[in-house]
Amino acid sequence: MPNILYIKNMVCPRCISSVSRILNKLNIEYNTIELGEVALSNELSPKNKSLLSVEFQNEGFSLVNDRKSQLIEQMKSLVVDKIHHSNEALDIKWPEYISGKLYLDYKYLSSLFSAVESITFEQYIINQKIERVKELIVYNELSLSEIAFQMSYSSVAYLSNQFKKITGMTPTHFKNSTNKNRKNLDEV
The missing domain is CATH 3.30.70.100 (Alpha-Beta Plaits)
Known part of the structure; x- marks a missing residue:
């Protein structure tokens, strides 16, 4: 082994x-x-x-x-890989995906993540998605509608609301700003 x-x-x-x-x-x-x-x-x-x-x-x-930290790092790696490095559709059910990959109960994994990282696992996923959206906006190759579809948002309005809630600005304002305040993936 x-x-x-x-x-x-x-x-x-x-x-x-x-x-x-x-x-x-x-x-x-x-x-x-x-x-x-x-x-x-x-x-x-x-x-x-x-x-x-x-x-x-x-x-x-x-x-x-330690085992708990290993599980959290595995969870983070699965999210980063799926959101930032996969060409597959992002239309997945995170609880089934994570528990299926780690062979553990999602409620346990989610509460462990929250206890150690001080944010919920769901918020971590949202933060990673918003960083990916920022990256796609900076590339300027896709429309906001195409980005929303690629990132599995139900609508551009929902993406825009979530983007503003996380970053404090709309996607359009972000696109037009001179300061593209992006984070390293290990800082998200």
């Missing part, structure tokens, strides 16, 4: 490349790397784990050691 490492702040394909580079630099063999986790070929020695931890910290990552 492979040894799984859970890594905090792994939010994009470049993060996967960075983690791969670090593992190769330290001659640590691995089977797969996905957002937030690495399946190692062998058990890590305490020395290698310490070296790896230092290298990760230098790149803005950190190892997640």
Whole structure:
């Protein structure tokens, strides 16, 4: 059975490349790397784990050691991957998706997330969706109607209301502003 490492702040394909580079630099063999986790070929020695931890910290990552934190990082990685890196329709039922991927009761996962992160899991999903909407607005390739459809909002009005509630400005105001106040995905 492979040894799984859970890594905090792994939010994009470049993060996967960075983690791969670090593992190769330290001659640590691995089977797969996905957002937030690495399946190692062998058990890590305490020395290698310490070296790896230092290298990760230098790149803005950190190892997640306790089970609850691992679950939260897995939840975050699933959301980020689905919202920011997937070409599949976003029209999903989050409770079924998350509990199906983690094989745990959604109510437990949701309450754990809220207790540790100080926001609800649903609010985390909304925040990630709004960051993706900001990104799509900045690209200026899609109309607001197309963005609403892609992000599975029931209407442009609903998207606009949620966008304003989170950012304090309408999507149009955001598009026309000189300060595109976007956040890094690990800060959302």
